[in-house]
Structure formats: C-alpha cells, structure tokens
Amino acid sequence: MHDPADGSPVSSVPVATADEVGKAVEAARGVAAEWAATAPAERAAALHRAADAVAAVADDLARSTTAEMGKPLDDARGGVEAGIGTLRQYAELAPVRGGRTLLGGAEAIDFLTPQPRGVVAAVTPWNDPVAVPCGLLGAALVTGNVVLLKPSERTPATGWLLAKALDSALPAGVLSLLTGGPEVGAALAAQEVDVVAHVGSTATGRAIAAAAARTGAKVLLENGGSDPLVVDADVDPVWAAGQAAVGAFANAGQICVAVERIYVHRDVAEDFVAALVDRAAALRTGPGTDPGTELGPMVDRRHRDHVHGQVTAAVAQGARIRVGGTVPDGPGAFYPATVVTGCRHDMPLVREETFGPVAPVVVVDSFSEALRCAADSPYGLAATVLTASMSHAQRAWRELPVGTVKVNAVFGGAPGGAAHPRRGSGQGFGYGPELLDEFTATKAVHIEAPGGGHW
Numbered sequence: 001m002h003d004p005a006d007g008s009p010v011s012s013v014p015v016a017t018a019d020e021v022g023k024a025v026e027a028a029r030g031v032a033a034e035w036a037a038t039a040p041a042e043r044a045a046a047l048h049r050a051a052d053a054v055a056a057v058a059d060d061l062a063r064s065t066t067a068e069m070g071k072p073l074d075d076a077r078g079g080v081e082a083g084i085g086t087l088r089q090y091a092e093l094a095p096v097r098g099g100r101t102l103l104g105g106a107e108a109i110d111f112l113t114p115q116p117r118g119v120v121a122a123v124t125p126w127n128d129p130v131a132v133p134c135g136l137l138g139a140a141l142v143t144g145n146v147v148l149l150k151p152s153e154r155t156p157a158t159g160w161l162l163a164k165a166l167d168s169a170l171p172a173g174v175l176s177l178l179t180g181g182p183e184v185g186a187a188l189a190a191q192e193v194d195v196v197a198h199v200g201s202t203a204t205g206r207a208i209a210a211a212a213a214r215t216g217a218k219v220l221l222e223n224g225g226s227d228p229l230v231v232d233a234d235v236d237p238v239w240a241a242g243q244a245a246v247g248a249f250a251n252a253g254q255i256c257v258a259v260e261r262i263y264v265h266r267d268v269a270e271d272f273v274a275a276l277v278d279r280a281a282a283l284r285t286g287p288g289t290d291p292g293t294e295l296g297p298m299v300d301r302r303h304r305d306h307v308h309g310q311v312t313a314a315v316a317q318g319a320r321i322r323v324g325g326t327v328p329d330g331p332g333a334f335y336p337a338t339v340v341t342g343c344r345h346d347m348p349l350v351r352e353e354t355f356g357p358v359a360p361v362v363v364v365d366s367f368s369e370a371l372r373c374a375a376d377s378p379y380g381l382a383a384t385v386l387t388a389s390m391s392h393a394q395r396a397w398r399e400l401p402v403g404t405v406k407v408n409a410v411f412g413g414a415p416g417g418a419a420h421p422r423r424g425s426g427q428g429f430g431y432g433p434e435l436l437d438e439f440t441a442t443k444a445v446h447i448e449a450p451g452g453g454h455w
Contacts, residue, residue: 001068001154001155001156001157002300003068003070003332004069004070004296004297004298004299004300004332004333005070005286005287005288005289005296005297005331005332005333005334006287006331006332007331010067011064011067011068011156011157012156013156013157013160013179013180014179014180015179015180015181015184016178016179016180016184016187018183018187020178021178021184021187021188021191022187022191024178025119025121025148025188025191025192027173027176028119028146028147028148028173028176029119029146030173031171031172031173031174032116032118032145034171035116035144035146035171035174036116036118036144036145038144038171040094040095040097040142040144041095043094043095043141043142043143043144044091044092044094044095045091046170046171047087047088047090047094047138047141048087048091050087050141050165050166050168050169051084051087051088051091053165053166053168053169054080054083054084054087054130054134054162054165054166055084056165057161057165058077058080058081058084059077060161061130061158061161061162061165062076062077062079062080063076063289064155064157064158064161065080065129065130066288066289067157068126068129068154068155068157068158069126069129069154069155069254069299070252070287070288070296070297070298070299071251071252071254071288071296072288072290072293072294072296073288073289073291074291075250075251075296076288079128079130079131080130080131082130082131082134083130083131083133083134083135083162084134086131086134086135086138086431087134087138089138089415089416090138090139090142090435090436091138091142093433094142094143094436097114097436098113098114099111099112099113099442100112102444104446105448107448107449107452108446108447108448109445109446109447109448110444110445110447111444111445112443112444112445113442113443113445114143114437114440114441114442114443115144115440115441115442116143116144116145116439116440116441117145117194117195117218117439117440117441118145118146118193118194118195119145119146119147119148119193119194119195120136120140120145120146120147120148120194120195120196120197120439121147121148121150121188121189121191121193121196121217122136122137122140122147122148122149122150122198123185123188123189123197123198123199123200123204123208124136124149124150124151124152124198124199124200125152125199125200126151126152126154126155126299127254127255127256127299128255129151129152129158129159129162130158132199133149133151133159133162134162135430135431135435136197136199136220136435137166139431139435139436139438139439140195140439141170141175142436143436143439143440144440145194145195145439146173146176147174147175147176148176148177148188148193149163149175149176149177149178150177150178150180150184151163151177151179152200153179153180153181153182153184154299154300156179159177160177160179163175163177182204185204185208186207189207189208189211189212189217190211190214190215192217193215193217195217195218195219195220195438196208196211196212196217196218196219196220197219197220197221197428198219198220198221198223199221199222199223199256199430200223201223201224202223202224202353202379202424202425204223205221205224205426206223208221209221218438219427219428220426220427220428220429220430220438221427221428222256222421222426222428222430223381223421223424223425223426224256224355224379224381224424224425225256225257225260225353225379225380225381225382225421225425226260226261226350226351226352226353226354226377226379227247227257227258227259227261227379227381227382227383227384227402228259228260228262228263228373228374228377228383228384229243229244229247229259229261229263229383229384229385229386229410230367230371230374230383230384230385230386230387230396231244231262231263231264231265231268231272231370231386232265232367232370232385232386232387232388232389232392233265233267233268234387234388234389235268235386235387235388237268237271237272237275238271238272238275240264240268240272240275241272241273241275241276241278242275242279243384243386243408243410244259244262244272244276244279244359244410245276245279245280245283245337245359246410247384247410248260248262248358248359249279249280249283249295249337249357249359250411251296252295252296252297252298252335252356253307253354253355253356253357253358254298254299254355254356256381257381257382257404257411258355259359259384260353260354260355260360261343261350261360261362261374262359262360262361262362263362263364263370263373263374264361264362264363264364264370265363265364265365265366265367265370266363266364266365269361269363272361273322273339273341273361276339276359276361277322277339279337280323280324280336280337280338280339280359281323281337283295283337285334285336285337287332295336295357297332297333297335298333298334298356298357299333300333301333303333303355303356304327304333304334304335304356306356307335307354307355307356307357307358308325308327310348310349310352310354310356310358311325311338311349311358312325313347313349314340314343314347314348314349314350314360317344317347318342318344319340319341319342319343319344319347319349319360320340320341321339321340322339322341323336323337323338324336324337324338324357324358325338325340335356336357337357337359338357338358338359339359339361340358340359340360340361341363343360343361343362344362345373345376347360350362351377351378353379367387367392367395371395371396371399371400374400375400375401377423378424379402379423379424379425380401380402380403380421380423380424380425381402381403381419381422381425381426382402382403382404382405382406382419383396383400383402383404383406384405384406384407384409384410385400385405385406385407385408386407386408387407387408393407393408401422401423402421402422402425403419403420403421403425403430404417404419416432416433417431417432418432418433418434418435419432
C-alpha cells in the first residue's frame with residue numbers, strides 16, 4: 001500500500017492462496033466446537049482482555065489507518081476508540097442474553113435457546129478499518145463463533161495489527177487472518193462457512209450473496225448507499241449548511257452514511273448554497289498527520305478518478321461546480337470539497353454512490369417532493385431530514401424506506417442503535433444488541449417423559 005497523502009510505500013502483506021483459504025477454514029472448523037462450549041462469561045472475559053490489547057496499541061492502529069487510507073489522525077483515533085467501546089459493549093451484553101421459556105403441556109418442558117452458528121467469514125472495509133471489524137468480530141466471537149477475518153486490501157497493515165492484538169487475548173485458532181485482494185474474499189465466501197459478514201460495496205456484497213446462496217451460509221451485508229439530506233423551508237440555512245458540510249465532507253466523504261445528495265427547498269436554497277460553498281472553501285486540506293487538517297486525501301488515485309468522473313459527467317449534463325471539482329497538482333490523492341448545483345434527480349451523480357467529498361444539490365418546491373426524491377433510490381441505508389416541523393419529522397421517519405432516519409443531526413444517534421439496511425444497501429442488523437442475534441441460531445427444544453409417564 002501507498003500513503004495517499006504523498007504516494008510513498010507504507011505496507012505490504014502476503015496474499016493468501018485459494019488452498020490456504022481452504023486450510024484456514026478447515027482449521028477454524030476444528031476449534032469451533034470447543035469455543036462454542038466455552039461458558040458465555042468466560043468468552044466475555046476474553047473479549048474484555050482483547051479490548052485491553054487493542055487499547056494498548058491504539059496509537060499504532062490510528063497511525064496505521066492514517067498512513068494507509070489518509071483520514072486525519074484525530075478521526076483515526078476516534079475510530080479506534082469506537083472499536084474498543086464496541087468490544088466492551090458486546091462483552092457486557094452477551095453473557096446476559098438468554099433464550100425463552102415456552103408455555104406447553106404441564107408435563108413437558110419447552111424452550112428456545114440460542115447457539116453459535118459456527119464459522120464466520122468477516123470481510124471488512126478500508127474506510128473505518130478498526131471500528132467496523134471490532135463490531136463484527138466482537139459480536140461473532142462473544143456468541144461462540146470462530147472467525148476468519150479478511151481486511152480490505154487497501155488497509156492490510158491496520159487489519160494485521162488489529163488481528164494480532166485481538167488474537168493475543170483469545171484461545172489459539174479462534175481468530176484467523178487472511179490478507180489479499182478481492183480474489184481472497186471471493187475464495188473465502190465460496191467456502192463452507194456458516195456466516196459471511198461483509199461491509200463494503202454493493203457490487204461485492206451481491207457477489208458474496210450469490211456465493212453464499214450456493215453454500216447455504218447466512219449472509220450479513222452492509223453495502224453501499226446514496227444517503228439523502230432533506231432541507232426544509234423552515235430551518236436556518238446557515239445551520240443547515242453546517243450539517244450538510246459535516247455529512248458530505250467528513251472523512252473526505254468516505255463514510256457509509258455520508259450525505260451523498262441534498263434536496264433543499266427553493267425558499268432557502270440560495271442562502272443554503274452560499275453558506276455550503278463557504279464551508280467547503282474554508283476546509284483545511286492536507287495530510288492526515290497534520291494536526292490542522294480537516295480534509296485529508298482520498299484513499300487512492302483510482303478512487304479519486306472515479307469521483308472526479310462523476311462530477312465532470314454532471315457538468316456535461318448541465319450542472320454547475322460552485323467550489324472544488326478540480327484535481328490538484330502534486331503527489332497524493334487529494335480532492336477538494338466540492339459543491340455542485342443545478343443537479344437533477346436523475347443524474348448519476350445524484351442516483352449513484354459517489355463516496356467522495358462531493359455535495360450535489362437539487363432544488364425542490366415542497367417537502368413532499370423532497371421526500372419523494374429521497375425515497376426514490378436503489379439504496380436504503382440512511383437519511384437525514386432538517387426541519388422545524390414535527391409533522392414533517394414524523395412523516396419522514398415513517399415514509400423513508402431506509403434503515404436509519406436522523407432528524408436535525410447528520411451523525412446523531414444513541415448507543416445501541418441497530419440499523420437494518422434495505423434494498424441494495426444490504427440485509428441483517430448492523431451493530432447494536434441485535435447483531436448478537438444475527439450470529440446465533442435459535443433452537444426450539446421440547447422435552448417430556450417417555451410413554452407419558454415420569455422420569
């Protein structure tokens with residue numbers, strides 16, 4: 001891998017062969033029964049120790065994240081802290097989970113009990129290479145599954161550091177690491193595993209789902225999105241622009257739930273756009289290691305070219321760049337915060353996922369039109385609505401066909417929230433206590449004495 005800030009080499013890892021992937025799955029299967037039989041409290045204690053081990057190398061993980069994918073160092077530290085917190089959350093929640101007693105015949109015992117699913121393949125992304133794996137791995141491990149982790153080929157050293165820390169606190173073989181590109185992920189998804197959990201692009205998620213359909217593995221997917229932001233006529237446009245800037249430009253727009261398209265009411269559109277342009281122009285761009293950096297580089301030049309191609313296509317279709325939209329000279333994969341106006345709902349820049357620091361603005365004439373456009377998408381991850389109307393807020397959360405609706409805060413939400421993405425954005429609960437249920441299978445048990453007699 002190369003540092004996206006200056007192009008210098010920063011990491012290299014071995015690429016697992018298909019044969020090595022098969023042997024890793026076989027080895028994991030060999031230790032699955034023993035880990036599943038371990039007492040829940042003991043598994044939770046191991047996960048607490050794993051969280052301690054991650055905390056001990058937190059600074060290394062943050063610096064590795066910044067070196068490999070470019071985000072500002074403070075943001076990278078925040079991702080590591082979030083991952084540690086998630087590990088501890090699952091260590092606390094898992095031991096108190098139980099089954100359910102059923103009311104059957106008086107002479108019988110009936111109950112439902114959760115059991116580990118077995119071998120879990122976790123394929124994780126580059127944009128948050130510590131927090132996301134900690135969520136999937138923490139929930140899978142503490143419920144008694146063994147895990148094979150395949151981190152993104154764009155952040156392999158970060159994945160290796162994380163796996164090394166976790167593994168130091170776990171029994172041998174419970175967690176295994178496989179590194180390499182898409183071919184390794186494809187080989188892993190094609191194996192006889194029990195669960196494939198993937199966070200990443202929709203195209204990869206669909207390929208994984210197709211492979212799992214052949215093996216019978218359960219699939220958990222949090223894939224791409226094109227999250228809308230609706231700006232109602234009754235809000236302060238300068239405040240709304242601040243929300244939009246955070247949503248569209250944080251982590252250079254490389255967040256699953258980033259703001260990807262904006263529908264602003266005509267009554268406030270002019271003032272909103274002016275304030276958003278000012279916000280974008282004021283962002284301090286630089287390497288993630290610089291404490292003053294607010295907008296770091298994109299993950300690599302290939303992805304930057306994809307984002308810039310969407311912007312230039314929108315201009316060719318009649319849109320107007322108000323700020324940004326140019327590829328800077330010099331090393332690295334930098335791209336400026338970009339605001340594009342004159343957009344139409346049918347433009348690819350609006351319809352498709354961009355995953356970059358770009359804010360396309362569509363002007364609408366009513367809140368109903370904004371909701372209709374926001375709902376019209378092949379994705380269904382999240383949405384944000386900025387409004388001073390309680391009735392509009394209530395309409396929004398009821399009508400928008402997405403997993404998460406946020407009103408008046410682009411990144412708000414209480415701990416323990418468990419989103420269920422829809423459509424092309426995935427399936428299965430992502431994070432929260434419900435993720436523990438996704439990694440377990442419920443078994444119904446009926447017991448009664450032989451021959452209708454007594455024991």
